[in-house]
Amino acid sequence: MTAEPVRANRFELVDRAGNVRAVLGQVGSGPGTGEIYGLSLLDTHGTERLALTLDAHGPTVVFLQAGNVALQLGVDDPVLPGDNAGAFVTIAAGDGRPLLRLRAVPDGTLLMEGGD
Numbered sequence: 001m002t003a004e005p006v007r008a009n010r011f012e013l014v015d016r017a018g019n020v021r022a023v024l025g026q027v028g029s030g031p032g033t034g035e036i037y038g039l040s041l042l043d044t045h046g047t048e049r050l051a052l053t054l055d056a057h058g059p060t061v062v063f064l065q066a067g068n069v070a071l072q073l074g075v076d077d078p079v080l081p082g083d084n085a086g087a088f089v090t091i092a093a094g095d096g097r098p099l100l101r102l103r104a105v106p107d108g109t110l111l112m113e114g115g116d
């Protein structure tokens with residue numbers, strides 16, 4: 001016997017108190033990225049703390065602190081001419097300002113940028 005798939009646009013996992021703790025589905029959208037789908041984990045206050053996403057540019061894992069990006073790991077695919085392709089890491093300050101960006105580009109070069 002083959003089980004029928006369960007299908008939905010969005011799934012929400014709630015704790016015993018009814019608070020949303022995880023979301024699977026569309027978790028955002030942005031200019032140039034279109035719809036962003038993935039898994040988002042929320043803390044007990046409903047603040048997003050971890051996201052595994054996939055958009056038009058590729059996959060990304062984001063760790064958040066107080067609602068701001070603290071660490072971002074991903075791989076960008078060349079979608080448009082001039083796009084940066086390759087793996088990247090961004091480390092940010094508590095307010096979300098990028099402090100360090102590393103990117104591996106297709107020619108094997110490692111690019112490093114410091115924050116403000």
